[in-house]
Amino acid sequence: MTTPPGATGPSHDPFAALLTDLRRAADTGRDLSAASPATAATLLELDGLTLCVVTAEGHLELLWSDPARRRLDDLDDLQYILGEGPSADAARLGEAVIVTDLTSVPADRWPAFQPAALRTPIRAIIAIPLIFGAGPLGVLTGYRSTPGPFAPGTEHELGRLAVVMLQLLLQTPMGPLATDDGKHLALHRAEIHQATGILTVQLGIQPGPALALLRAYAYRHDRPLLSVARDIIAHRIRLSPP
Known part of the structure; x- marks a missing residue:
């Protein structure tokens, strides 16, 4: 340097x-x-x-x-x-x-x-x-x-x-x-936004709580957020309402 x-x-x-x-x-x-x-x-x-x-x-x-x-x-x-x-x-x-x-x-x-x-x-x-x-x-x-x-x-x-x-x-x-x-x-987390949108429809909640739920699940299960989002998009996991 x-x-x-x-x-x-x-x-x-x-x-x-x-x-x-x-x-x-x-x-x-x-x-x-x-x-x-x-x-x-x-x-x-x-x-x-x-x-x-x-x-x-x-x-x-x-x-x-x-x-x-x-x-x-x-x-x-x-x-x-x-x-x-x-x-x-x-x-x-x-x-x-x-x-x-x-x-x-x-x-x-x-x-x-x-x-x-x-x-x-x-x-x-x-x-x-x-x-x-x-x-x-x-x-x-x-x-x-x-x-x-x-x-x-x-x-x-x-x-x-x-x-x-x-x-x-x-x-x-x-x-x-x-x-x-x-x-x-590209924006690294485009799939996270997509998964958030899926949760808002599935659970009938606003995007803010949907993203918070997604983040909480990733933290609780010690998983990368992007990996959880991909599972949501692929319907491999389904989250419950907060």
């Missing part, structure tokens, strides 16, 4: 070169498909990066992540289900949230998220809000499996990346999005 001794200019700094490429992509109208989570994470000495958008209801919708690091998606799911955690706090407070060791977090800070997160390999998290107008439009979150302080400058560099990612996010359609490798980037 720092320029080697004797070298000058962004061409000698891989992360600066990445930012330059992403700014150029943003300036030409590209969207989040122009950015690689794996590449950015490696240059920032992180095990992974995710980006969530903040919905009108204040929920976090996973939009950008590395498919090879599904454990990170599970952590984002936890924060979505429980409504607490570093990314959730960053979205609510509009400021960076840094956790260098999940095992040392006071038990009353995230009473539901912390014990669930500790069942994953992740031990350090840094969440940076993407501020747009009066509040966060999204949250860029870095994860690391080893506890301890982040490398010097990590928060600053993530902040620089967040500025570029915000511009790319603003140019990203909230639907299927073709990436350079032919894959698709």
Whole structure:
């Protein structure tokens, strides 16, 4: 992340070169498909990066992540289900949230998220809000499996990346999005919204209680929310009215 001794200019700094490429992509109208989570994470000495958008209801919708690091998606799911955690706090407070060791977090800070997160390999998290107008439009979150302080400058560099990612996010359609490798980037939880809609019809309740019921079932059974939603859509499980 720092320029080697004797070298000058962004061409000698891989992360600066990445930012330059992403700014150029943003300036030409590209969207989040122009950015690689794996590449950015490696240059920032992180095990992974995710980006969530903040919905009108204040929920976090996973939009950008590395498919090879599904454990990170599970952590984002936890924060979505429980409504607490570093990314959730960053979205609510509009400021960076840094956790260098999940095992040392006071038990009353995230009473539901912390014990669930500790069942994953992740031990350090840094969440940076993407501020747009009066509040966060999204949250860029870095994860690391080893506890301890982040490398010097990590928060600053993530902040620089967040500025570029915000511009790319603003140019990203909230639907299927073709990436350079032919894959698709879409709202991760479209199936959750679909399952919520099914529950509103099946149980005759409003979308808010339906989503709460879905989240409660996932938490109670220690399952990823997306997995439960898919079972609802496929009629493999049927929930009772709250």
